[in-house]
Amino acid sequence: MSSIPSPTLSAPSPRVNEGMSQGTPACPSSCDHFDLDYTRQEDVRTVVETMMTAHQTYHNRMHAYFKKFPSKEAALLKPHPDTTKEQWKELCDLFTSEAFMKQSEQNKKNRSKLTVNHAAGSRSFQCTRACMKNQESSNINPVELYKKNYTNKDGIWTSEGAREIYRQCDLEGKTYTEIEVYSEILGKKSGYVRGLGRAVKPPPSSTLTTQSSDLQHQLAKARDEIEAMRVAREKDLQEFAKKQAEMEATLRDHREEQWVEQERIRLEQEERMKMEQEHMRVEHDERMQKEQEHMRKEQERLPVEISKKLEKKMSSVMEKKMNDMSKRLFSQFGGSKK
Incomplete structure (x- = not known):
């Protein structure tokens, strides 16, 4: 001062x-x-x-x-x-x-x-x-x-x-x-x-001189106290600034760690989704192949079965007709001999 x-x-x-x-x-x-x-x-x-x-x-x-x-x-x-x-x-x-x-x-x-x-x-x-x-x-x-x-x-x-x-x-x-x-x-x-x-x-008079000297002493003492307070305050401010910088650095590191963890989780989720999608695609393809194979077999089976049924039915019809003809012939020719 x-x-x-x-x-x-x-x-x-x-x-x-x-x-x-x-x-x-x-x-x-x-x-x-x-x-x-x-x-x-x-x-x-x-x-x-x-x-x-x-x-x-x-x-x-x-x-x-x-x-x-x-x-x-x-x-x-x-x-x-x-x-x-x-x-x-x-x-x-x-x-x-x-x-x-x-x-x-x-x-x-x-x-x-x-x-x-x-x-x-x-x-x-x-x-x-x-x-x-x-x-x-x-x-x-x-x-x-x-x-x-x-x-x-x-x-x-x-x-x-x-x-x-x-x-x-x-x-x-x-x-x-x-x-x-x-x-x-x-x-x-x-x-x-x-x-x-x-x-x-x-x-000043002698009394005022003494008072002035005392006041000067008090003023000097007050200045020293103020200076000491200023130094202490400056030290506190520096310490506070240091702690604040450390806290900001810690917070910054924590944010970076959070970002890295979030990025890792995101990548894992993406990878898992890709694997699940691939698995679902494979299952779908296999199921489709099975269904297609089943349909093919059905398509192959149905004509044969139908053919067999037709043959059987035709055979039955022919047999019935043959029997009917035999009966008529027998009735015609057999009856005349008597």
Whole structure:
């Protein structure tokens, strides 16, 4: 399993450098170069918060335009060029709602409590950092970034408090990693480091470091267990595949044996049928010969028997006739002598 990547700083897009080399006065946006890893919660949160910031910036711009008018009715007569009449009416209703006005008043009070105010206006620390990186050098000193954001164009500090923080940081001369420096000097805000964008997490405290170490240990242990389970599962799968192959081979051999046996039985049945048919044919031929012989003999016997019967009958008839003639002759001649 691959380890979770550590936060990295992305170089500005090549087109940003091209724009700066051509004298483009606009500050390059930190979004000119996308280097997002959606498996990191920080990057996902960055995308979501960037969208929320863009939406809030749009509302702030619309509210600034709305405040130029003395009343809601006057503002409704001249919608902002970037909105439709329906959208502008919804915005005017929002800006005059009780909840919005209450929140706006609270925000004013919160801003009045700030001891240090930067001079960058609506431009973010990350945008200022990108400008300095393109104009001066690739390595931006976090202390100088702080000074850039908290001094005006004439180099005058926005407040004594801002100047004092810069002086203390400059005198301490501590050596930190880049993320630790930005976190130490510029401070932490809502879980990210000023000047490095929302995707970079601030350095953890000692407690968090211990917890992180424990979590890393648990994660490594879990990875080892998962790897062991994967190896065992792969071994089981290989064993199962081997057994399945053996079963398929046995089944194939059994099917071949069945086919051979069925073929043998079929051939035996065919041979037996042929023998029975031959035997029946021989018997039939013999029976036919006997019958024919019997008929021949009968045919030979019948004429002889008939001939004998005829001779006997004729002999009997002749004998009877001879007797009758003898009697008549005797009666004729014998009677005259008397």
